Amino acid sequence: MKKRIVYIDKLKTLAIFLICFIHYTMLSPSCLDNFVDMFCFAGVSIFFMVNGALLLNKNYSNSKHIKKTVNMLIVLFFWEIISLIYFATLYGRNFQDFSIKDIISYFLGCIRWELPTGHFWFVIALVSIYLLFPIIKPFYDMPGGKKTLLQIILLIVLLDFIPNDIDHIQNYMMQKNSEYIAIEFSMLDAYLPFGKYGYALVYFVWGGIVHNYFYVENRLKDSRYRKLIRIFAVLLIFVGWIYIYVMKGLATGFYGENFTNLPNGYACCGTLLLATGVYLSFLLNENGKEIKAINIISDNTLGIYYIHCLFLAFISYLLYPLIEERGIIINFIKALIVLLLSLGTTIFIKKIPLLKKLV
Numbered sequence: 001m002k003k004r005i006v007y008i009d010k011l012k013t014l015a016i017f018l019i020c021f022i023h024y025t026m027l028s029p030s031c032l033d034n035f036v037d038m039f040c041f042a043g044v045s046i047f048f049m050v051n052g053a054l055l056l057n058k059n060y061s062n063s064k065h066i067k068k069t070v071n072m073l074i075v076l077f078f079w080e081i082i083s084l085i086y087f088a089t090l091y092g093r094n095f096q097d098f099s100i101k102d103i104i105s106y107f108l109g110c111i112r113w114e115l116p117t118g119h120f121w122f123v124i125a126l127v128s129i130y131l132l133f134p135i136i137k138p139f140y141d142m143p144g145g146k147k148t149l150l151q152i153i154l155l156i157v158l159l160d161f162i163p164n165d166i167d168h169i170q171n172y173m174m175q176k177n178s179e180y181i182a183i184e185f186s187m188l189d190a191y192l193p194f195g196k197y198g199y200a201l202v203y204f205v206w207g208g209i210v211h212n213y214f215y216v217e218n219r220l221k222d223s224r225y226r227k228l229i230r231i232f233a234v235l236l237i238f239v240g241w242i243y244i245y246v247m248k249g250l251a252t253g254f255y256g257e258n259f260t261n262l263p264n265g266y267a268c269c270g271t272l273l274l275a276t277g278v279y280l281s282f283l284l285n286e287n288g289k290e291i292k293a294i295n296i297i298s299d300n301t302l303g304i305y306y307i308h309c310l311f312l313a314f315i316s317y318l319l320y321p322l323i324e325e326r327g328i329i330i331n332f333i334k335a336l337i338v339l340l341l342s343l344g345t346t347i348f349i350k351k352i353p354l355l356k357k358l359v
Contacts, residue, residue, distance in 0.1 A: 004290060006285075006286060007283050007286045008298070009291075009294050011046050011049075012046075012297070012298040013294045013298055015046040016301045016308075016339065017043075017336075018042060020304075020308050020336075020338045021040055021043075021331060024309075024312040024334075026325075032328070033328055034254060038241060038262075041270075041271045044266065045274075046275055046278060046279060048129075048203035048204045049204070049206060049210070049279055051126065051207065052205055052209075056205070057208060057211055057216055071357065072126070075357070076120065076124070076127070083310070087115040087117060128196075128200070136149070146209055153202040159189060159192050160198055161267050163189070165268060165269055165270075167184075168251045168263075171251065199264075207279065210276070211283070220283075229280060230280075232280070233281045234281070237278060240270045247270060296343070297339070302359065303345075304346055307345050311341045312334075315334070
């Protein structure tokens, strides 16, 4: 049996829970709830890092990779169909309003008709990385290749992450001072060679390099070094979390119901710091005990991701108007219930031979 990587299983479990927590929030408009919600930006970022850790540090087969990429597209297509039918029915949309051109645009991710199917962006971003992977992997494996890839992701941070954060600051300054003239740093993304989801590539490659450096090469034997990294990880979490909250406050306010409403929040330096800190914190416990429940969730995260919004939309549509209470605890309970329902559904689908590859 293939040896499990315990810290990866725990990271995947945390990430999928944060995603269930962040969607269809039942939080109050307080500063505390907004601050807690900002931590959830680590969720998807961690998923990209975990994918990089697993894929970049194992043997590569071009034929298997092509097959896996095609399967991902087929599964994505299937769940987009299911979600379109489900959400259109739930929200009373008339299917006659959808032209063939509109439906094609929907599957290309260009139009959503205000239906809650935006979560598919993660899979689309992952597919875009998979399409580049046959080029990335040889660079990663060759002598000095990791340094080259580090230079590339540093370039993306310089041309995308930092200008994005500067723009948030400038937009806030323009709101406070009508005479302030902003410099459009966001235009620097025109120089990005990886397009819309360049930031996803940053997390993917960074996850691979961090996993290789600390786990594969086993550099955490020295207890003093391990303690230093642990302090560094906590510092990254602290600084990154506050950084995201400040950016969110400048962009849409420090309180109110604009939860996780931080434009381009994954292309934010704070998100990168936070995700790295969380990742390192779990990696430092790489020899921890396996927990069966966590392993089960870890094995089913993609299925949970596809399904969770179906349950969230249904609960939101029927129960949200009846539940007046809002806050961290009620949102935590909501996330846990949806996670378990999605997990149970995923496991059930896997028991059906014709459908098991769809989750």
